[in-house]
Amino acid sequence: NVGQDMIVKGGTVSDVLDNVPSVSVDADGTVSLRGNESVRILIDGRPSNAINMAEALRQIPADAIDKVEIITNPSARYDAEGGAGIINILLKKGKNQGINGVVTATAGNPETYGITGTVNFKNEQINLFTTQGYNYRTSPGNSMTDTEYLSPNAKYKFIDERRNNERVREGYNGSFGFDWFLDETTTWSHIFSYRNDNGENPENTNFYNYDENRNLISTRNRFNNQITKGENVEYSTNFIKKFKKEGHQLTLDGNVSFNTDDDSASILDNVNNDERTFNNQKQTTTQLQADYVLPIKENSRFEAGYRGSFTENIVKFQSDSLNVNTNEFDTNFDLSNDFEYKENVNALYAQFGSKISKFSYLFGLRWEDSKINVNQLTTNDYNTKNYNNFFPSAFFTYEISDETNASLSYSRRIQRPRGRFLNPFQNRSSDINIFQGNPDLDPAMTDAFDLGYLKKWKKITLSTSAYFNRTKDVFQFVRRENGEFSNGTPVVLSGPINLAEERRFGFEFTLNYNPFKWWRLNSNFNFFRNETMGEYSYMRTVEGVQQTETVDLDNVATGWFSRVNSKVTLPYKIEWQMNATYNAPQRNFQGKSLGVLSANMALSKDILKESATISLNVSDIFNSRKRINETNIVNTLNSYSEMQWRERQINLSFTYRFNKKKNEKERQPRREGGDEGEYMGG
Template sequence: MKYMLIWILFFGLDITSAYSQGIEVTGKVVDAKSQSPIEFATIKLLNSASGQMIAGTTTLANGNLLLSTENKNFSVEVSFIGFITQQIKEFEVVDNQVNLGTISLEQDTKQMSEVVVQGQRSTTEFQLDKRVFNVGQDLSSTGASALDVLNNVPSVTVNIEGQILLRGTGGVQILINGKPSVLTNDGGNALGTLTADMIEKVEVMTNPSAKYNAEGTSGIINIVLKKEEKKGVNGSVSLNTGVPNNHSLGFSLNKRTEKFNLFSQIGVGKRTMPEDFETINSNSSTGAEVRSVGEVEKNEKFFNLILGTDYYFNDKNVITVSGNYAMEIESENSTGNFSTYNGQGAPLSGWQRKENTEATNPKWQYEMQYKSDFSEEEEHFLLISAIGSSFAKDQSSTFVNRPSFGEDAQSGEQLSDNDFSQAEYTFQADYTRPIAEKFTLETGGQYFINEVKNDYSIAALESGVWVVNPALSNNFFYKQKVLGIYGTGAYEADKFGLKLGLRMENTDIHTLLEETNEENGQNFTNLFPTVHASYKVAKTFSVQGGYSRRISRPRFFDLNPFYNIRNTYSVSTGNPNLLPEYTDSYEVTGILDHSLFSLSASVYHRYITQTIEDVTIFEDNINITKPMNIGTNNVTGLEINGKMTPTDWWSLSTDFNYNYFDRSGTYESTPFGFQSNQWTGRLTNKFNLPADFTLEVVGDYRSSYQTFQRSISGYAMADIGIRKKIVKGKIIVNLSVRDVFATRISESETLNPDFYQYNFRQRGRFVTFGVSYGFGKGEAMEFSGGRRRF
C-alpha cells in the first residue's frame, strides 16, 4: 500500500511537470465593494480568434484561480452571479506565466433583481482538517432524504439498515450546522425528514480538529443547511412524486433587510418502503431449524419546519434565533411464514406471524446564537450558542400467530409497547483570533446534557387479558453529561500549514433499570490531541497529514435492554454494561488539483480498543444479539478519489476505498484473532446533452467482508438520473431511478459451533419525478446524487 501512495505522489509530480510547459494563469477574484474573496467565480480562457473556450475553472474559497493552456492567443473572462462580467485581453506573459493580480468585480444592480444560478460547483474541495462536498449538481436522488445525500459523499456509505459508515467503519458523529441536532439521534427516521434540497454542503472530517467534540471513532460528518442571505425576498419550491409511494413538497422563503434576515424551510412528504426478508436459525448440535420468509411494508409521513432570524445590531454583531419542529408518523406491517424442521430436514410445524406497528415521533429543537466580530478581519470572532431539543416516541406493536400445521406451531397474540422521551441541552462558546497574517488561535468549551427515559413492556394475550412478561419489561433511565474544553493553534503559509490542538473531556454516564433496581455509573476524563499538516509540493500538488484521538460513547439504543421480538427466534437487545471505544487515527493524503482533472489518495490507519460489535448468543434455541466490547481492531486502508472532464459534455468521478482489518481479543475466556478486508467503489458519469438535458449514471459496488461472527455479502447496484432546465434555468425537472436492477441487498451468515444463522433483506427499485422552481434571487433546487434511504 505504501508503494501505491509513492506511485501517486510521483504520478502527480510527473503530470504537474508535464503541464508546466504551457502557460499558467493565476490571480484572485474579490468583491469590489467589500474586497472579500469570491468563491466559485467562473473563469474561462477564450480563443482570441474564434471566441471558443479553451479551458475553464472556478475560484477557491480564498478567491484564487489557477489555469493552464498551450494556446498563446487567448483572453480571460471572469463572471459570477449578480456581478458584471469582466473581459481581460491585456496582460503580460513572463516565463510562461500570467499573473492577473486582484480582479475586482462590481455588482450588477440590474441583474440582482432576478438572479438564476447557471454554474455548477466542483464536487469536493480540500481544507486543512476536512473535505467539503458541495451539494447541488448530481441528479440521481430526486426527492431523496439526507441519508441519500450522504450515501453519495466520498468516504461515506449508508447500509440498508440506515447505519452511516465512514471509510467502512461505524461510530460516526453526525452534526447539523456544526452542532448536535435532534434530527441526528437514533430514534424514528432520524435524518429522514431532511430532504436533499435543504442541504448546502456536507463536511467530512476523518481526523477532526480539537475544536469539535471527540465523539465518533471514525470521524465527524457535518451537514450544513441552506440559509439564503442575499437582500430582498428569495425562495424556492420543489415537488416530488414516485413509486413506490415517495411524495414530498419542499418550500423555502427568505427575506433579508439591513437589520434582519428571516429564513424558513418546510418539508412534508410520504414514503413507502417495501422489503422482502428470509431468516434461518439452526441448532448445530441437533440440526433442528426454524425458517421464515416474508415481506414488510413501512409507511412514513413526515413534516419538518425550520424558522429563524438573524438580527444585525451592526456589521460586527449578530444574534440568531431559530427553531425546528419535525413530526414522523410511522406504520409498519409485516407477514412472516415460519416453519420448523427436524435434524433430517423433515417439516414439523408451520405458522404465520403478522405484525402491525404504529408510532408517532415528535421532535423539537430551539437555538440561540450570538456572534461578535472584533475587527475588520473576517476570522476574529466570539461565538456563543445554546441549544435545547426534545424527542419522543410512542410506539405500539401487535403480533398475531396463526398456526397452519404441526403440534408445535405457535399461536396467540403479543403486544409490545415502547414509550420513549429524550431531552438534550448543549451550551457552547468558541473564540477565534488571527495573530499576524499566518497564525490563528482557537479556544472554547462545550457542556452537553442528555436525559432519556424509556418505558417498555411485552405482554401476551391470555384468556382475553394482556399479561405483561416481567422478564422482558422495565423502565430504563439514562443520563449523560459531557464537559469539553479545547485549544488549537494554526499556521498557514503559502506552501506549509500546521494545526495543533488538544481537547479535554469529562464524561459522566448513569443508567437505571427501575424494576430490577440495576444501576450502572461511569465517570472518566480523557485527553484528545490532534495534529494536521499540509505542504504544497508544487502549484497543483500538495500533501496533507493528520492524527486525532477519538471516543465513541455507547448510544442510548446500544444500552437499552429492550427486546425486539419481530422474530421470536432471533431477537435483538441493548447492553447496559457497554463501555466506550477509543480510536487513534492516522492518515496521509496526496492531492493533485489540475484545471483538467483532480486526484487525491489517502493511506490511513485506525487502532480501536474496546471495539463495540454486535454479538449473537444461543439460548433455548433462540438467537439473542446485543452489542459487546470485543477486543481490538487495527484498520489499514487506501482511499482514492478522482474527477476529470474529458470533453465539455462529459465528466466523470470515481471513489475507491479499501480496508484491511486485523481483529484480536478474548471472548468468553477464549482468545480469538482473524484478518479480513473490504472494498467499495463508485463511478459517476455525467453527460451534458443538447437542449439543456443532463444525464447521470452511477455504478456502485460493495464487497463482502468478515466481522467477529458474521460473513457479510457484497452487491453491485446502479442509479440513473436525468435533468432538464427550462425557463432559463428557473425551473428544473428531474427524473431518477435508484437501484435500477434491484440488486441492493443485506445478507449475512453467522457460523458458530452451537448455531447457524442466516439473514437476508432486499428492497427494490425506486423511481421518482421532481420539479423545482426558484423565485426572487433564489435558485431552483438541483438535487444531490445519492440513493434512497434504507
C-alpha cells in the same frame, strides 16, 4: 454540493449520504465512513439529537440539504466523538438580498408524494428564512433467512423464514429563523424547528420448519403491525461578535431540543399467544458552546473554547400477552422495563496554527469530562460511569505547488456506548433472538493517523489518502445460545462486549475528470484491512451440565467499496446522470457479508429560462440493493440471509426558483460548525 445532485431529488438525507464519496449507508440505514460505523453525524455543525438516527435521516428531505462536509480527522474544536470521523450535514438557508426561494414537488412509485420549500427575505437589518416540507412515502421491503441449527436438542434442524413488509411514513419538517444584524460586527441568529412523523409497518412472516432430511414438519405465521409516532421540537441561537482585526471573533451557541418516539405493535401468531408491545421514548438535550478566535500577526491563529452537552433519555417498554382464558391482554412484567440514561459531557479545547511559507501546521488539545448514569428503574439497578480524557491533535500541510499539496494528521477519538448498548434488560421482541445490553461496556478509544495527497491538472483532480486507526476496547456484537428453547428452537442471545483491540489500515482515492465540457466523471475507491484481537467467555449448558465456553474473536478482514458517477449534458441541454456502487464481501469472526452492486439514474431539463427544472430519477435500477449475510456460530447455527429495506424507487420532481437562478451562489458566506481556514482538520 449535493444540492445539485439529480440522483437524490425527492429522496431523503439517507439517500444523499449514500451518494457522498467515502460514505456508505447499509440496508438498515446505518451510516459508515471508510467502512467504519463509528461516525459522528452533525446537522448544521451540531450533534444530531435524534433518538433513532437511521429513521431521522430518512425523515429529512434531500431538497432541504445544501451540502455535506466530510472530516475524517477533526481538529480539537470538534467533539472527540466518532472514531471514523465526522459527517456535517448543512441545511439550506437563504442569504441573498430581497425575497428569494426554491420550491420542489415530488411524486413517485412506490407511492411517494412530497413538497419542500425554502424562502428568505433579507435587508440591511435582518435576514428572515424558513424551510417547510411535507412527505408521504411507502417503502415495501422483504427479507429471507435460512437457518441450520446444530444443537442436538433442537426440535427442528432447519427453519426457513420469509418476511414481507410495507412501511408507510408521513411527515412534516419545518423551520423558521432570522439573522439580526445588530451592527456591522455583530449578528444574533435564532432558529425554531419542528418535525413530526407518523408511520405504519405491517409485517408478515412465515416460518417453515424441517427435520434433518429437509422434510417439512410444520409452518408458522407471525403478523406484526407496528405504529410509530415521533416529534422533535428544537430551538437554536447563535451570537457572533467580530472585532477590528480580520478573523478576530467570539461565537456563542445554544441549543435545546425535545424528542418523543412512541411505537406500538400488535403481534398475531398462529402458534404462540397473541402479543402487543408499547415502546415510548422521551429525550431532552441541551447544548452550549463558546468559541474564541485570535489572529496572531499575519499567518498565525489561536483558538479556545468550551462545549457542554447534557442529555436525558427515558424509555418505557411494556409487553402484553393474550390470556386465552379471559380473552384479555395481561402485562408481562418480566418482559416490561423502564430505563433511564443520562449523559453530561463538558469539554474545553485550545489550538494554535501557523503558516510558514509553504508549510502550515495546527496543534490542538481537547479535554472532555463525561458523567454517565444508566438506571434500570424496573429493578432498581443503578450504574454510574465517570471518566475524563485528553484528546491531542496535530495537522501538517505542505504546498508542493499551486496545484499540489501533501498533508499528515493525527487525532485521538472516543466512541461512547449509549442507550440499548448499556441496557441490561433482555429485549424479547423475537422469541428466538434476544438482545441484551451490557452496563459494564467501556468507551472505545481511537488513535487516528491520516496521510493525504492532492494533485490538480487541467481536467483532472486526484485526492488520495492512506489511514491507520488503532482502537482499544472496541465494541463487538457476539451471538450465542443462552440454553433456552422456544417451541423446540434454541434461543440465541446477542449483545455488545469490549474487545481488546482493533487495527484498521486503509487507503482511498477520489478522482474527478472532465474530459469534455459536456461530460463530468468522478469516482471514489476505498480499501481497508481490519484486524481484531480478543476472546469472550460465557457459561453454556450442555445436556444439563454448565460449562465454560471461550470464543476466540481474533479476526482479519479485508473489504473495499467503489462508486462511479457520470454526468452528461445531452442535446437540448438535457442533463443525464448515472452512478454505480459496489460493496465487496467482508468477513467477520462469525460469518461474512456478501458483495452487492447497485445503480441509480436521473434525467433533468431546465425550463422557464432556468427558473424551473424537471427531474426524473430511478433509485436502485436493478432492484439489487440488499444486505446479504452468511452467519456461522460455532456449535449453534449456520444461516444465510438477505434483507431489502426498500425496493426500486422512481421519482418525478419539479423545482421552481424565484428571484434566483439555478447555479447562483449566495453572496454572503455562511458559518456552520466553524471555519478552520488554512488549518482545518480532515
